[in-house]
Amino acid sequence: MSSPVTSPAAERPEGERVGAGPGFPVVAVVGGGQLARMLQPAAVELGVGLRVLATGVGESAALVVPDVHLGAHTDLDALRSAAAGAAALTFDHEHVPTAHLRTLAAEGVAVRPGPDALVHAQDKLVMRRRLTDLGVPCPRWAAVADADALARFGEDVGWPVVLKTPRGGYDGKGVRVLADAAAAHGVQDWFDATDGPLLAEERVAFVRELAVLVARSPSGQAAAWPVVETVQTAGVCSEVTAPAPDLDEDVAARAVDVALRVAGELGTTGVLAVECFETPDGQVLVNELAMRPHNSGHWTQDGATTSQFEQHLRAVLDLPLGSTRARAPWTVMVNVLGSSRPDRAAEDPAQMYRSYLHVMARDPGVKVHLYGKSPRPGRKLGHVTAWGDDLDDVRARARHAAAFVAGEVDE
């Protein structure tokens, strides 16, 4: 009779590290979401081990990684335990308290990116101050302590303005667009509930959004993928085209230069995503920073010689970086978001499997990547990539496949 129990670390021979081959390192990642999950295929190929600190065994990454620690990212002991014996500690989100990271670093944990870099992805005010000091083009901004200050900022740069909570926001959460002074005075409760000032920014009249993905290793090697065009829907990344179509070469070079400079000046380790606005006059203004694999880089799984997930592992281990070259003239990535159609019952996840089958039958060349999550309206459940020589065709294929898997279309 076989033992029906998965292989717990406790049963393994002393000194054998789950997931890693002998002599090979383990990377611990804080967070059990899809970004941690997508590190696992890369870790398997590289022969390095992946350990995940997750809050539950049903989380996206915990489903596919043997070495799962259960605990909260706010619990210093949980972080310590996850980092023990690992060659590097990294993240699938930005929410670990900076103080904990400083403690871990002081205790000898290779925190990558380190707290002094990561704080720029955790705190948007810190980020804006630093980028401005570096002369990096940004939207006009101000730290505003109350509704009156916000109203004055709006009068100064023009309405509407964007108000952001410096910490904790993601995917459009913690962001409000305010039309006028009256609207500004209507959010005094937000100031009251927040410790410290909020970040006010001009609303940039952009032509489109771009993202520059770079990776940097502790020894300072850095590499950039081609600049991509991103489309956000309701604050969530919904589509990425690589490379950004019709992007002026000088603008692209400047954008890459800014991203590499930010990576170097901030001392990031691993993947850094720089989300930007392209303005009508050819400026590229930095919107957000993320210091981890990023939705704008999912296209690299199928579209680049080295995926962002492989590169992130290589970077945090201080292994030499891989080629970031595109593998096709065009690669398009479209997110699969949970449908809000009432007939698309969230209670029947098997419906997604049937859609999946249909998409595979219709287009043998698209790749559907799924995260093992239960469908909920608007939830990121997966993504689709397609690639080829003809952008219109590639985009249509990726869009249709994603919409079909999500249940937004029936044919």
Next chain:
Amino acid sequence: MSSPVTSPAAERPEGERVGAGPGFPVVAVVGGGQLARMLQPAAVELGVGLRVLATGVGESAALVVPDVHLGAHTDLDALRSAAAGAAALTFDHEHVPTAHLRTLAAEGVAVRPGPDALVHAQDKLVMRRRLTDLGVPCPRWAAVADADALARFGEDVGWPVVLKTPRGGYDGKGVRVLADAAAAHGVQDWFDATDGPLLAEERVAFVRELAVLVARSPSGQAAAWPVVETVQTAGVCSEVTAPAPDLDEDVAARAVDVALRVAGELGTTGVLAVECFETPDGQVLVNELAMRPHNSGHWTQDGATTSQFEQHLRAVLDLPLGSTRARAPWTVMVNVLGSSRPDRAAEDPAQMYRSYLHVMARDPGVKVHLYGKSPRPGRKLGHVTAWGDDLDDVRARARHAAAFVAGEVDE
């Protein structure tokens, strides 16, 4: 404090299947070697679950799959337990007793490939008889019961002849090349130790070896990858070039036709590898069959739209098959075999990690795939792929990287 124990199946909510997203199936694979291991990245991307029946927690696949059952492939109860609740049971080797597979199939397990197909990959005499009945070109062969019969076969087809044990051989094991009648009489002990006749085959004077990889689903859909050239060293696959250089189009078409016909006639499910000899007169003779992902198909991980591992999972789940199109004009795969150099200490596996680092620094475009195994002379430890427009360059890069990781070269 976090729980330092990996997520055992027993702790998971009732009905939740480790590895699979809700509503998605689990595939159980018998065997914990590198072929099972390389199914895991594909399973993660597809969102399906992978369960492995391994003999130890340190096995290649057991290191990277949460859902590990411990047991022997010869133990019917272990097989039953591994198959319970899985949508399909498949294999990373051919050694499961046919009788067990028949029992499982009778009990309702979706054994894929089924026992009636798999027996042709398990028993070389059964395979030769069937292929000959189908009119598939094979080397001349005979079932020989003793040394005298073997000597008569040699006199008939010409020396040397190849003698094979019908069951249990792999990577050159269970194969002897006999130079003459005296050598034939020297292996009578092999006949004495074997239940039933052995397989004698003419030694084909081949130009080169080819392999045709196809996949077939239970509903009969089939797809073939481009025909590749393989190089065997001491009976072990060492290098694969995709597509086979300078292969006559008609010869290629005939080879693919034979492989698809064999898949259909035998009713295989999943990947079928047909290893062939190309003769000076343009014949393609079938050497061996394997009904699982195969070393000759590792190039597809980086070189084809759909890898053999993804395709195998799609096929055994009866999902529509993916495109088998090559992604580059040339892709070369070279195996990393454990070195027999005395200064390359098997006791220091970290040496391989240092070589690995060097290879990454030298060539950012190669992909090194490692299996998490301890180095031993001649052992398959991993493989390297490279791709591009210039075959000589691609081959040189892949060969150098593999030799360096293996420790065969120092510069």
